[in-house]
Amino acid sequence: xxxxxxxxxxxxxxxxxxxxxxxxxxxxxxxxxxxxxxxxxxxxxxxxxxxxxxxxxxxxxxxxxxxxxxxxxxxxxxxxxxxxxxxxxxxxxxxxxxxxxxxxxxxxxxxxxxxxxxxxxxxxxxxxxxxxxxxxxxxxxxxxxxxxxxxxxxxxxxxxxxxxxxxxxxxxxxxxxxxxxxxxxxxxxxxxxxxxxxxxxxxxxxxxxxxxxxxxxxxxxxxxxxxxxxxxxxxxxxxxxxxxxxxxxxxxxxxxxxxxxxxxxxxxxxxxxxxxxxxxxxxxxxxxxxxxxxxxxxxxxxxxxxxxxxxxxxxxxxxxxxxxxxxxxxxxxxxxxxxxxxxxxxxxxxxxxxxxxxxxxxxxxxxxxxxxxxxxxxxxxxxxxxxxxxxxxxxxxxxxxxxxxxxxx
Numbered sequence: 001x002x003x004x005x006x007x008x009x010x011x012x013x014x015x016x017x018x019x020x021x022x023x024x025x026x027x028x029x030x031x032x033x034x035x036x037x038x039x040x041x042x043x044x045x046x047x048x049x050x051x052x053x054x055x056x057x058x059x060x061x062x063x064x065x066x067x068x069x070x071x072x073x074x075x076x077x078x079x080x081x082x083x084x085x086x087x088x089x090x091x092x093x094x095x096x097x098x099x100x101x102x103x104x105x106x107x108x109x110x111x112x113x114x115x116x117x118x119x120x121x122x123x124x125x126x127x128x129x130x131x132x133x134x135x136x137x138x139x140x141x142x143x144x145x146x147x148x149x150x151x152x153x154x155x156x157x158x159x160x161x162x163x164x165x166x167x168x169x170x171x172x173x174x175x176x177x178x179x180x181x182x183x184x185x186x187x188x189x190x191x192x193x194x195x196x197x198x199x200x201x202x203x204x205x206x207x208x209x210x211x212x213x214x215x216x217x218x219x220x221x222x223x224x225x226x227x228x229x230x231x232x233x234x235x236x237x238x239x240x241x242x243x244x245x246x247x248x249x250x251x252x253x254x255x256x257x258x259x260x261x262x263x264x265x266x267x268x269x270x271x272x273x274x275x276x277x278x279x280x281x282x283x284x285x286x287x288x289x290x291x292x293x294x295x296x297x298x299x300x301x302x303x304x305x306x307x308x309x310x311x312x313x314x315x316x317x318x319x320x321x322x323x324x325x326x327x328x329x330x331x332x333x334x335x336x337x338x339x340x341x342x343x344x345x346x347x348x349x350x351x352x353x354x355x356x357x358x359x360x361x362x363x364x365x366x367x368x369x370x371x372x373x374x375x376x377x378x379x380x381x382x383x384x385x386x387x388x389x390x391x392x393x394x395x396x397x398x399x400x401x402x403x404x405x406x407x408x409x
Contacts, residue, residue: 061370
C-alpha cells in the first residue's frame, strides 16, 4: 500500500508546476542552511579536543568522552525531535532547536573545568537534533522519485563539521578564545529569525494521530526501521566518528599540529559532504541497495590499509579521503532508502530513530579508539574493528536488503 502511494506521488511529482518546484528548492535551501549552522555548533568541541587535553592534562579516554558527549545527546535527541516535527512541522521546531543551541555555545565562552565542559557538551548536543527536523521537511516537498537527491543535497549541511574544523582553532588563535563561540551564536540567532519567517511546511503535509510515544512505538514495530538504523549507524556513524576524532588521531599518529590536523579533518568532511548527494543521485537511478554494498565493502578495504599506519603521504591520505567519499555516499543512500520505504506520515519518526542510530554509531568509535590507544599504544585494533563492521554491513545489505530492491525498484 505504501509503495502504491509512493508511485502515485512520484507520478504527480513529475508534473510539478514551476511555482511548486521553486518553492521546494527554496525550502530545501533554507533547511540545508539550518542543518549546516546547527552542525557547526554541534562540532565545536572536536577541533578543540587536543588543546583541551593538553591544558587540563586529560587522558586519551577522557578526551574521547568530551568530544563524544555532544554526539550521543544529539543522536538520542533526534528521536523526540523527529516525532515533534511530524506533529508541529519544521517551521516551529527548527527555530526552537536553533535558539536552544545558542545557550551552550555561549556557555563555552566562560566554562573551563572538565566537568563544566562535559555538561556544556551535553546541551551542545541539541544542535545535532536539527537533522531530524530537516529530513522530514525536505521529504515532504519532493516526490519519492527525487527524494534521494533532495536528501543528499540536504546532507550537505554536514559541512558544518568541516567549517568547525577549519575555523575554530584559527579564529581562537587570531581573535581570542571566545571568538568562534560568539560568531556561531550570532549566526544561530540570525538563522532562527530567518527560519521563522521563511520556512513553510509542505502542502498537504500529513499530520499523524496519537501521542509521540505511540508514533515512535509504531515505527519501532517496523522491521525496516531497525535495518535502516544499523546501516546508518555504520555509514553516518563512521563519518561522525572520524570528524570528531580525526584531529586527535592525526596528532598522535603523525605528529601534526592542531591547526594542521583540523585542516585535514575539514578536507575529510568536505569530501564526505560532497559525496552525500552523489550517493542519493546514484540511489535514485540504481537503487540504494547496490550503492550501499559497494560503499561498505570498499570502506572495509581502506580501513585495513590504514590499520597498518602507512605514510601520511600519499597512502594514508588516499585511504582517509577514500573513506570520506564512501561514507558520505553511503549516508546519502541510506536516506534515499528511507524516502522509498518509510510511510509518508511517519518519515519524521523514522528519521529520528535512524538518525539517532547514526549519531550513536559515531559515539562509540571515539571511545573505543581512545581506550584501545590507551591500552595498546596503537590504533590498529580499532581500525580493524571498523573494517569488520563495514564488511558485515555490506554482507547484510546484499543478503537481507535485496528484497527491498525488488519490491521498490
